[in-house]
Amino acid sequence: MEQHLTFIGGGNIALAIYGGLLEAGYPSHRITVADPSSEQGALATKMGLTWQADNQSAIRDADIVMICVKPNWVETVCQELRAELQQQTLVSVAAGVTTEQISRWSGTDRVIRCMPNTPALVKTGMMGLFSNPAVDAATCTAVESLFNSVGLTAWFDQESDLDAVTAISGSGPAYFFYLMEAMISAAESFGIAPSVARTLVVQTALGAANMAADSAHSPNALRRHVTSPGGTTEAACDLLTSADFTALVAAACTAAKARSEALSAH
Ligand SMILES: NC(=O)c1ccc[n+]([C@@H]2O[C@H](COP(=O)([O-])OP(=O)(O)OC[C@H]3O[C@@H](n4cnc5c(N)ncnc54)[C@H](OP(=O)(O)O)[C@@H]3O)[C@@H](O)[C@H]2O)c1
Structure with a gap:
């Protein structure tokens, strides 16, 4: 069965990724979007997804939590999720926020960083990925395969390479x-x-x-x-x-x- 995905933040990049996943046949009942905006909620609901205004309840059944808020919101979101995190893996797409920062704020080492771009919406996205060593190979493969349904992926050994990825394919x-x-x-x-x-x-x-x-x-x-x-x-x-x-x-x-x-x- 497909992983249950929860998107924290349902704006441009979340829509590009979940829109692409739906296009590629990902089951809508396995995707939840958490966003305070009822406008984003209405969009997600219209596409058959579950919408929650509350981030903590939104991640309870999640296998993978996609952090898709603006970089200045990531600390607040991670601290909010901290009490609810168990085996979930965090995948952050926030520009310039490191896995070390996310681990420190959220209390989990299960962190993957992804630098996507908006053509994911039309399944021609380019996703640069970096994983904290604490994430097991099976989870990395599952995350890679999710992103492969909306474009191409490339893993990087050095987290600092994601700054270059941001400058080339992100922007x-x-x-x-x-x-x-x-x-x-x-x-x-x-x-x-x-x-x-x-x-x-x-x-x-x-x-x-x-x-x-x-x-x-x-x-x-x-x-x-x-x-x-x-x-x-x-x-x-x-x-x-x-x-x-x-x-x-x-x-x-x-x-x-x-x-x-x-x-x-x-
Ligand atoms: N857009 C791109 O091309 C691109 C490319 C690569 C990476 N990224 C990264 O993707 C992230 C999101 O960018 P975006 O362009 O998608 O931004 P966006 O369209 O503004 O989407 C962010 C969404 O998160 C919501 N939000 C704000 N605070 C929240 C909270 N505490 N809990 C849950 N949701 C919250 C916002 O609601 P409100 O509008 O009501 O505040 C908004 O709907 C950024 O970190 C960016 O670095 C973007």
Whole structure:
């Protein structure tokens, strides 16, 4: 039988994960959502899940407790759950909150940290995972298989690597959306209708991502393959290169990583 999952916090990322699990056929009666907001409760109930406003009663029957609140709420939530925790494993998706902090606040060593991203909602999420050594292999496998139903997973030996994961795949969807916004604006400035501009850009992003995922070649090789000397793609890429596009993206990722490290330091 599937593990009983309780989500503490039913916002964006919880919806992405439980929505993806439901899409993948996970039984709705094995999922509980605890959130003080009746709006989130109504959403969960509409999708056939159990909604509880009280976190402590919500975890009583849980095997796995997914902590999906904002990072500044994690300490309060862990302290609240402390008295009810027995064999449940805590899986936190909160950016920058360490397994050591969660163990200290909750009183359990059974802690896994996950850095997911919102494409989990459409089953193309990317989840970076780190486990406290106290979690047994069977539980790690069960958690990995849950997340595999909403995307791909990668385990990391060093917890500090999750700061890099946060900067690349956790925050990464927003970088691609930003590029899409800029390309849609450019298309509109050429006189293309907004709805057509959106289709041109989104379909191109999807096609490029699918090619990169399916091909044995690197993105660099794929780019060179479509860049003819003296052609249109070369004109655009030359301009991006002269504006130091690679360094700009690296600086943006470094800023996100530094922010994740700063959050962990508290
Ligand atoms: N969004 C992403 O792309 C993303 C990616 C990776 C990781 N994460 C991590 O996911 C976590 C949640 O982010 P989010 O974007 O899903 O935030 P969110 O949409 O604000 O969802 C958090 C939910 O938790 C509820 N909540 C607040 N206090 C609570 C409590 N004491 N007990 C139970 N529920 C409580 C909030 O209710 P109210 O709105 O009423 O306060 C809200 O519905 C964060 O720690 C973030 O670092 C997010």
